[in-house]
Amino acid sequence: MEYYEMTGFMGLMTDSADDCSEIEMPRPEEAALLLDFDGTLVDIADRPNGIVVTSETRKILAQALERLDGRVAIVSGRSVAELERFLPDFAGPLIGTHGSEMRADGEHRQLVDFDRATVSRLIRLADDFAALRPEFLVEHKPSGVVLHYRQAEEHAALAMRFMESLAMAADGFRIQPALMAYEIKPEGVGKDVALERLLSTGAFAGKTPVYAGDDLTDEPALELAQDRGGVAIKVGPAETVACHRLEHPADLIRFLGGWLG
The missing domain is CATH 3.40.50.1000 (HAD superfamily/HAD-like)
Incomplete structure (x- = not known):
C-alpha cells in the first residue's frame, strides 16, 4: 500500500x-x-x-x-x-x-490561467530541496513541479510533508498525489x-x-x-x-x- x-x-x-466482466468495446x-x-x-x-x-x-x-x-x-x-x-x-x-x-x-x-511567477518559485524551492536530498528527483512542468520518490520509497512521508508545505503557501495551487510522486499543479x-x-x-x-x-x-x-x-x-x-x-x-x-x- x-x-x-x-x-x-x-x-x-x-x-x-x-x-467486472470481459471488456466489451464499442x-x-x-x-x-x-x-x-x-x-x-x-x-x-x-x-x-x-x-x-x-x-x-x-x-x-x-x-x-x-x-x-x-x-x-x-x-x-x-x-x-x-x-x-x-x-x-x-x-x-x-x-x-x-x-x-x-x-x-x-x-x-x-x-x-495560472501565475507563472509562483510556478518558478515552486520549482526553485523544490530544486533546492533535492540538492540537499539527492535521493529525490524533481521534474519541472510548465504549470507546476513534481517530486519523485521512486528511488526513496522509505522517505515517502518526507516527500509528502515537503510538497504539502509548498502547496499551502501557493495560492491557486494544490498538491496532487501520484504513483511514487507528489505534484503541485493549479487548482481546477x-x-x-x-x-x-x-x-x-x-x-x-x-x-x-x-x-x-x-x-x-x-x-x-x-x-x-x-x-x-x-x-x-x-x-x-x-x-x-x-x-x-x-x-x-x-x-x-x-x-x-x-x-x-
Whole structure:
C-alpha cells in the first residue's frame, strides 16, 4: 500500500476491476480513444526521460488514428512539448500537464490561467530541496513541479510533508498525489475537466469514450468514461474505479490491436 493510501489522502477506491466482466468495446466508428502515456502506452522508467516508445506502440497509434478517423487523444501529466518529442508522428490531440494545455489541429493552447511567477518559485524551492536530498528527483512542468520518490520509497512521508508545505503557501495551487510522486499543479486542472471539453467538440462529440490509464491522476477520467457509457481500463495493479483491468502497457497494445482489427 502506498503512503497516500495509508493516510487516506485520496479517499477510498474499490478494486472494481476485479468484479467486472470481459471488456466489451464499442465499434471503432462509434468510439473516441483516450490514452494516458506513462505506464499506459509505455513502461514506467526510473527517470522521466528514460521511457522507450516501442515500434508496436507507434504502429497501434497510427492504426487507431486511421480507423477512428482521428478520434484518438493522448492525455498525460507530461507537457505537450515532451509528448511531441516522444511522439513526433502522432497527429491527434495532445492534452498535457494533466489538462492545463492542449495541442489540437496544430494549435497549442493553455486551457487554464495560472501565475507563472509562483510556478518558478515552486520549482526553485523544490530544486533546492533535492540538492540537499539527492535521493529525490524533481521534474519541472510548465504549470507546476513534481517530486519523485521512486528511488526513496522509505522517505515517502518526507516527500509528502515537503510538497504539502509548498502547496499551502501557493495560492491557486494544490498538491496532487501520484504513483511514487507528489505534484503541485493549479487548482481546477484535471484530465477529466479537459476531456469534458474535448468530448463536446468536433469529431469527438457524441462518441463513446474509451479511456485507459494507470495513475491516480487518471481516476477522474476513468470515472468520466464510465459515467458517459464508455469503457474504462486500468493498466497495472493499483486500486481503481475502473471496471476493467490490463496488467501491462504491452497488454493494452495487444488488446487495442485486436479491437482495431
